Amino acid sequence: MHEDSKMSGLKFLLVTALNALITIVELLGGIFSGSLALLSDAFHNLGDSASVVLAYVASRIGLKNSDPSKTFGYRRAEIIAAFINAIFLIVVSAFLVIESIRRLLNPAPVDGGIMLVVAIVGTLANFVSAWLLSRGAKSNLNLKATYLHILSDALSSFGIIIGAIIIQIWQIDIIDPIVTILVSVYIVWETWPVLKEAINILMQAAPNLDFEAMKADMLKEPGVVNVHHIHAWQIDENRIMFSAHINLNDQLLSDVEPIYRHLESLLQKKYHVDHVTLQAEVFRGKSNELFTRDQHDI
Incomplete structure (x- = not known):
């Protein structure tokens, strides 16, 4: 509050x-x-x-x-x-x-x-x-x-x-x-x-966010190849939670952390997201759409 x-x-x-x-x-x-x-x-x-x-x-x-x-x-x-x-x-x-x-x-x-x-x-x-x-x-x-x-x-x-x-x-x-x-x-x-x-x-309905714009901004980060499996919801009327899978080039985990920090900063400052959870992948889900509808991905 x-x-x-x-x-x-x-x-x-x-x-x-x-x-x-x-x-x-x-x-x-x-x-x-x-x-x-x-x-x-x-x-x-x-x-x-x-x-x-x-x-x-x-x-x-x-x-x-x-x-x-x-x-x-x-x-x-x-x-x-x-x-x-x-x-x-x-x-x-x-x-x-x-x-x-x-x-x-x-x-x-x-x-x-x-x-x-x-x-x-x-x-x-x-x-x-x-x-x-x-x-x-x-x-x-x-x-x-x-x-x-x-x-x-x-x-x-x-x-x-x-x-x-x-x-x-x-x-x-x-x-x-x-x-x-x-x-x-x-x-x-x-x-x-x-x-x-x-x-x-x-009901964890999605807040009023422009997900296509978010994806476009995230893809501008060097090394990010694709963004998929997005979820966004609110804990209360003031706090937005956001999670997504991001496909990256094959690289060391220590090189991934700066990408995480940049994306988190972008989402928090531009889209007012309070809590960001990102999952890095290389090949898995690389061709998936923004919203994954498969039962096992819910």
Whole structure:
């Protein structure tokens, strides 16, 4: 994890405490006002509290050094946490849309006054939590998923404020489930890219690299005859791993090491690869393509 993405235990504690407070306030406010939007936001905040705890635990696990059982380290723990949080957000949003449709078909009276006061409290608290998480969310998928949790709640609460004002002035109770649906759709829209990236990393999908250009650059190194059997994947959203077989002229191993160093430097500086593994060969695979598809080469 980058230094600026690390979150102190105190910040996590503050965000968790704020979310627990919001949950209680909105739960009571939803019961007494009859607002589905407040009740749904209360359960959403309850999930946020769990997501913050999960994010913190995952971030601590991710700091552990590699060992014989986890030779690449534990940084995937944060990706798993981001995946779980994103799935939870989408499931909750789907549930809220279903409940909102039911409320649209069977409207119920809503106390706009209570709804407005509670929504203002929730909005302020959520924006404070989002601000606390905002810095680390820029470069850490785990914190980004958690940040989206909090930010979506802040926007949800803001939407509830607007809905409460409309209910207070014009007594249009149907606006309550409409606001809930709009916020839920927005949450899914913002969460989907996080879920997609988490799945790609967990599935070891290739990062966005120009492999043909990489091969062309590697072939410019004196002595390199062919490049094949390339693999590239990510440990987390910041670290790219790369391996390849390179065909060289028949030479001493001591002469191969400078070629390794030059290629590693090229890949790290130009393509931002963090870990490079190269296998030198003379004749084996000399005519193979960039990506080998044979089962024994997987």
